[in-house]
Amino acid sequence: MTTKSFGEPILRKEDPRLVSGQGRYLDDLGHDALAAAFLRSPHASARILDIDVTDALEVPGLIGIYTYEDLEGRVAEPLPLLIPHPALLNGRTGYPLANEYVRHVGEAIVMVIAEDRYVAEDVVDLIKVSYEILKPVVGIENAKAAHNAVHPSVPNNVSAHSVKEVGDARAMIESAPHKLSLDLFIERSACSPLEGKGVYAIWEEDSQELRLWSSTQTSTGVRAAVAAKLDLPLQKVECIAPDVGGGFGVKIMHPWPEEVLIPWAARKLKRPVKWSEDRREHFISSAHERAQEHHIEVGFDEEGRILGLDVTFFHDNGAYTPYGIIIPLITSTQLLGPYKPASYRVEFTSLFTNTVLVIPYRGAGRPRGAGRPQGVFAMERTVDAIAKYLKLDRTVVRERNFIQPHEMPYDLGLIFQDGRPLEYDSGDFPASMAMLKKMVGWDDFETMRSEYAAMGRKIGIGVACYVEGTGVGPYEGGFVQVETSGRINVATGLTSQGQGHQTVFAQIVADELGVPIEDVFVTTGDTRRFPYAVGTFASRAAVMSGNAIALAARQVRDKALRLAGEALECDPQDLEIVDGIIRVKGDHTKSIALKTVAVLSNPLRYAFDESAKAATQFAVGDTSKPPVPEDQEPGLEGKDYYSPMASTFANGMHAVIIEILPETAEVKILRYVVVHDCGRVINPMIVEGQIHGGVAQGVAGALYERMAYDESGQLQNASFMDFLMPYSTEIPTVEAGHLETPSPLNPLGIKGAGEAGVIPGSAVFASAIEDAEGFEIRRMPISPSELWELRRTMKENA
Amino acid sequence: MNPEELFLVELTVNGTPLSARVPARRLLSDFLRHDLRLTGTHVGCEHGVCGACTILLEGKPVRGCLIFAVSVAGSAVTTVEGLVNNDGTLGVVQRAFHESHGLQCGFCTPGFITTIHAYLKENPHPTEEEAREAIAGNLCRCTGYQNIIKSVLRAAELIDSGVRDDH
Ligand code: FES
Numbered sequence: 032m033t034t035k036s037f038g039e040p041i042l043r044k045e046d047p048r049l050v051s052g053q054g055r056y057l058d059d060l061g062h063d064a065l066a067a068a069f070l071r072s073p074h075a076s077a078r079i080l081d082i083d084v085t086d087a088l089e090v091p092g093l094i095g096i097y098t099y100e101d102l103e104g105r106v107a108e109p110l111p112l113l114i115p116h117p118a119l120l121n122g123r124t125g126y127p128l129a130n131e132y133v134r135h136v137g138e139a140i141v142m143v144i145a146e147d148r149y150v151a152e153d154v155v156d157l158i159k160v161s162y163e164i165l166k167p168v169v170g171i172e173n174a175k176a177a178h179n180a181v182h183p184s185v186p187n188n189v190s191a192h193s194v195k196e197v198g199d200a201r202a203m204i205e206s207a208p209h210k211l212s213l214d215l216f217i218e219r220s221a222c223s224p225l226e227g228k229g230v231y232a233i234w235e236e237d238s239q240e241l242r243l244w245s246s247t248q249t250s251t252g253v254r255a256a257v258a259a260k261l262d263l264p265l266q267k268v269e270c271i272a273p274d275v276g277g278g279f280g281v282k283i284m285h286p287w288p289e290e291v292l293i294p295w296a297a298r299k300l301k302r303p304v305k306w307s308e309d310r311r312e313h314f315i316s317s318a319h320e321r322a323q324e325h326h327i328e329v330g331f332d333e334e335g336r337i338l339g340l341d342v343t344f345f346h347d348n349g350a351y352t353p354y355g356i357i358i359p360l361i362t363s364t365q366l367l368g369p370y371k372p373a374s375y376r377v378e379f380t381s382l383f384t385n386t387v388l389v390i391p392y393r394g395a396g397r398p399r400g401a402g403r404p405q406g407v408f409a410m411e412r413t414v415d416a417i418a419k420y421l422k423l424d425r426t427v428v429r430e431r432n433f434i435q436p437h438e439m440p441y442d443l444g445l446i447f448q449d450g451r452p453l454e455y456d457s458g459d460f461p462a463s464m465a466m467l468k469k470m471v472g473w474d475d476f477e478t479m480r481s482e483y484a485a486m487g488r489k490i491g492i493g494v495a496c497y498v499e500g501t502g503v504g505p506y507e508g509g510f511v512q513v514e515t516s517g518r519i520n521v522a523t524g525l526t527s528q529g530q531g532h533q534t535v536f537a538q539i540v541a542d543e544l545g546v547p548i549e550d551v552f553v554t555t556g557d558t559r560r561f562p563y564a565v566g567t568f569a570s571r572a573a574v575m576s577g578n579a580i581a582l583a584a585r586q587v588r589d590k591a592l593r594l595a596g597e598a599l600e601c602d603p604q605d606l607e608i609v610d611g612i613i614r615v616k617g618d619h620t621k622s623i624a625l626k627t628v629a630v631l632s633n634p635l636r637y638a639f640d641e642s643a644k645a646a647t648q649f650a651v652g653d654t655s656k657p658p659v660p661e662d663q664e665p666g667l668e669g670k671d672y673y674s675p676m677a678s679t680f681a682n683g684m685h686a687v688i689i690e691i692l693p694e695t696a697e698v699k700i701l702r703y704v705v706v707h708d709c710g711r712v713i714n715p716m717i718v719e720g721q722i723h724g725g726v727a728q729g730v731a732g733a734l735y736e737r738m739a740y741d742e743s744g745q746l747q748n749a750s751f752m753d754f755l756m757p758y759s760t761e762i763p764t765v766e767a768g769h770l771e772t773p774s775p776l777n778p779l780g781i782k783g784a785g786e787a788g789v790i791p792g793s794a795v796f797a798s799a800i801e802d803a804e805g806f807e808i809r810r811m812p813i814s815p816s817e818l819w820e821l822r823r824t825m826k827e828n829a
Numbered sequence: 830m831n832p833e834e835l836f837l838v839e840l841t842v843n844g845t846p847l848s849a850r851v852p853a854r855r856l857l858s859d860f861l862r863h864d865l866r867l868t869g870t871h872v873g874c875e876h877g878v879c880g881a882c883t884i885l886l887e888g889k890p891v892r893g894c895l896i897f898a899v900s901v902a903g904s905a906v907t908t909v910e911g912l913v914n915n916d917g918t919l920g921v922v923q924r925a926f927h928e929s930h931g932l933q934c935g936f937c938t939p940g941f942i943t944t945i946h947a948y949l950k951e952n953p954h955p956t957e958e959e960a961r962e963a964i965a966g967n968l969c970r971c972t973g974y975q976n977i978i979k980s981v982l983r984a985a986e987l988i989d990s991g992v993r994d995d996h
C-alpha cells in the first residue's frame with residue numbers, strides 16, 4: 032500500500048531549494064532591468080506647489096522622471112476601491128502618484144527610473160518639491176474631533192458607520208442584575224514580512240504582451256487590476272508570484288501604486304523595469320493595522336451569564352480605503368468568539384487619519400487575524416471584568432457563556448464578511464477549555480503563585496479564547512495532470528508565502544491518486560498555470576485550494592480507472608492505484624502504470640518515451656466512436672473548483688503564565704500554552720509551525736510592536752532599529768495541544784490554521800498582567816515603562 | 830555630472846575566484862546578489878538589524894549590507910550557496926533546517942544558516958539556551974524561532990553522528 036500522507040508530518044518539498052540559496056524572490060529576478068525609486072511625501076498632509084527636477088536631470092544613468100502630470104489614461108485615475116460595502120459611505124482611494132495633495136507621510140509623489148537603484152536614489156535626492164503644509168489628523172481622538180479634515184469632501188472624517196443588533200441589547204443591559212462598562216484600546220501595528228513588496232515587469236513589444244512578477248498574495252488580482260489600468264486584454268497580461276518572503280496580509284492589497292506604475296513604465300520605455308521596496312518605504316507606505324478604541328456596556332446575571340452586550344468602537348482606517356472596511360466588519364462579527372450573549376449590539380465608526388492605510392494583518396494574513404485580535408481583546412477583557420466583579424474563576428465565567436457542542440451548527444444572527452449568515456459549523460469549546468486548563472495547570476496555579484510570592488516574585492496567569500472564520504469563499508480551483516513520464520503537475524491560482532503549499536497540496540494529491548509524493552509538483556500563484564483564483568488570506572488556502580485540488584485529483588483518478596478498466600478488460604470498480612500502478616484488487620498480475628494510462632488517454636501516440644512504448648500493448652477506445660468521444664477530452668488531467676456554502680470555523684484557547692519584575696516592570700513569559708482545533712490536519716508539523724509563528728506575532732503585538740506616530744504624522748520608529756520586532760530571546764517556547772473536530776462543510780473536513788497563534792495575543796497578556804498586578808489593563812500593547820507608570824499611578828490613587 | 834568611477838573587486842566566493850567592476854559605494858550584499866548573481870544572500874533591512882544578509886567573511890559572520898564590496902577586496906567569502914556539500918547534498922545546517930521545519934517563507938533562512946554554521950564551529954555542543962542566544966541577532970517573522978532553535982540542536986546532533994559536511 033502507498034502510505035497515506037494526509038495527517039503525517041511530511042518534510043517540506045520546498046525546503047531543499049530554499050535552504051541552499053536557490054529560492055527566487057522578487058529581487059532575485061531581473062538583474063539587468065532598469066530600477067525604480069520613489070520620492071515620497073515627508074508631510075502627513077500637504078498641497079504640492081511645485082516639483083523642480085533641474086538638478087536631477089544632470090545625473091548620468093537617469094532614464095526618466097514621472098509625476099502625476101505624466102500619467103496617462105486610466106493610470107491617472109484613482110486606484111480602485113476593491114471592496115465596496117453599504118456601510119462605507121465615503122470610500123476614498125489615492126492615485127498611483129499624488130495628484131496635488133498628499134495625505135500621509137510616505138505617499139508616492141515622483142517615480143524615477145534609472146540604470147540602477149543607486150542612481151535612481153541619487154536622482155530622488157536632487158528633486159525639490161515645495162509644499163503648502165496643511166494641518167494633519169493623527170489618531171482616533173483627533174479624527175473624531177474633526178478640527179481638520181483628511182479629505183475636505185468627507186464630513187467629520189467618517190468613512191463608514193454601521194450598527195448591528197441581535198435582540199434588544201440595550202434594554203437587556205438596563206434590566207440586568209449587574210452592569211459594567213469598559214473602555215479598551217489597541218494601537219497600530221503592521222505585518223512586517225521580512226521581504227518587502229516588489230514588482231518586476233517585462234513588456235514584449237513584438238507581441239504586445241506584459242509579463243509581471245509581484246511579491247503578492249494574489250497574482251490573479253494583480254493581473255486583472257493591471258490589465259484594466261493599462262487597458263490591455265487580460266489575455267495579454269500574465270502575473271507570477273515568485274517565492275514570497277512573508278505576507279501576513281499586507282501583500283493581499285492590490286494593486287499597490289507600484290504594481291500599476293512599474294508595468295506602465297516598462298511598456299512606455301520598452302525595457303524591463305524593477306522596483307524593490309526598502310525597509311523604510313515598507314514602514315511608511317505599505318499598510319498597517321489594528322488601531323481601535325472600544326466602549327463596552329455589558330449586563331449579566333449572578334452566574335456571570337451575559338444578558339446583553341453593547342459594543343461601540345472607532346476604527347482608524349488611515350488616509351484611504353482601497354480595501355474597504357473589512358477590518359471593523361470582522362471585529363464586529365467575530366467579537367463574540369465562543370460565547371452566546373442573550374443579546375448583542377455593535378456599532379462602529381471608521382475614521383480617516385493622515386497615516387498609512389490599513390489592511391487585514393494576520394489575524395487575517397498569511398497566514399495571520401484581521402480585526403479579530405481587537406474583537407477578542409474587547410470580548411475577553413469583558414469576560415475577565417465580569418469574573419472579577421462576581422469574584423468567580425475566569426474560566427468558569429467563560430464556560431457558562433460557551434456555545435455548547437450540541438448547539439452546533441450555531442447561528443449567531445449576524446452576517447459574516449463573506450456576506451453570508453454567521454453560523455459556526457462545529458467545535459467543542461468546553462473540551463478545548465478542559466484541555467487547556469489541564470495543560471497549563473490552571474487549578475494548581477494558586478499554589479504556584481504562593482511559592483513564587485514566598486521568593487519575592489510576582490507571577491500571573493491569563494486566558495483567552497477565540498473563534499476564527501476560515502476558508503472564506505467565494506472559491507478556489509485546482510488542476511491536476513499526469514504526464515507520460517509519471518510526473519504529476521498540480522496547479523492552483525492562489526499564492527504561497529511560506530505555508531508549505533507545495534507540500535500539503537502534494538500530500539492531498541498523493542493520497543487521492545495513489546502516487547508517491549516525490550512525483551507530485553505543485554505550482555501556485557502563476558496565472559499562466561491557473562488563471563482563476565482569489566488569494567491567500569484569512570487562513571483559506573488549505574481549505575479552499577486543498578479541497579479543489581482533491582476534487583480535481585478525484586476526476587483524474589476516475590478517468591484513469593476507466594481507461595485502465597478498458598485496457599485490462601475489467602470493471603474499474605475492481606481496480607486500485609498503489610504507488611503509481613493501477614492493478615486489480617487481489618490480483619496484482621493484472622496491472623498498468625498510471626503513466627501508461629496517461630499515454631492511452633491521448634489518441635495521438637507518438638512513441639516519445641518508455642511509457643508510450645509500453646502503451647502499445649493495450650487497446651482502449653470504442654471503435655464505433657470518434658477517437659475523442661463527445662463528452663471526453665484527451666489527456667489525463669482534471670480541473671475542479673471548490674466553492675463553499677459558508678466559512679468553516681476554527682477555534683482555540685491560549686493561556687500564559689508570566690512573571691513581572693518588581694523593579695523594571697518587565698514581563699517574562701514562563702509558559703505559553705495553546706489548544707487549538709482546526710479540523711482535520713493535513714500536516715501537523717506545518718500547522719504547529721504556523722501556530723509558533725502566530726504566537727510570536729501575538730507576543731510582539733502585546734508587548735513590543737506599535738506604530739509610533741507623533742502629532743505631526745511622522746512615524747517615529749520606521750526602522751527595525753526602533754520598531755521592536757522580537758528576536759528569539761523574546762519569544763517563548765509554545766506548548767501546543769490539538770483537538771480535531773472535522774468540518775462537516777468540506778470534503779476533506781479541514782479548517783484554516785494560519786492565524787490561530789496571533790489572535791488572542793493582546794487579550795491573554797492583558798489577562799495575565801492584570802492577574803499579576805491586580806489593577807485593570809485596558810490598553811495594549813504595553814511596554815515596561817507604561818506598566819511601571821501605571822503601577823505608580825495606581826499606588827498614588829490607592 | 831561625471832559617471833561614477835569603477836573599481837575592480839576580486840573575491841574568493843565559496844572557493845571560486847570571482848570579480849566585477851563596481852562603484853566604491855556598492856554594498857557587499859548587492860555585489861554578491863546583483864554583480865555576482867548569488868541571490869541566496871537576502872536583504873531584509875539594509876541597516877544591519879535583521880541579519881538576513883549574513884555571510885561569512887574569512888569564516889566569521891558579518892552583515893553584507895553594512896560593508897562596501899571594495900573594502901573587502903581580496904578576501905574569502907562564504908554564502909549560503911557555498912554551504913551545500915560538494916556532491917550537491919545539503920550541508921548539515923541546511924539539512925537540520927529541513928528536518929526541523931526551521932523555515933517557512935525562507936527569506937531569513939540564509940542568514941540564520943550562515944550564522945549557525947559559524948557558531949557550531951566555536952561551540953559544537955550548545956544547550957537549548959545557548960542555541961537561543963546564538964540566533965538572537967537574526968530576525969524571523971514566520972517561525973517564532975522555536976524550530977530554528979531546534980535546527981541548531983539538530984545540526985549539532987548530526988555533526989556528532991558524523992554526517993557528511995564538507996564546509
Ligand atoms: S539586510 Fe543586512 S542586516 Fe538586514
Ligand code: FES
Nearest residue numbers: 933934969970971
Ligand atoms: S521563515 Fe519567513 S522570515 Fe523566517
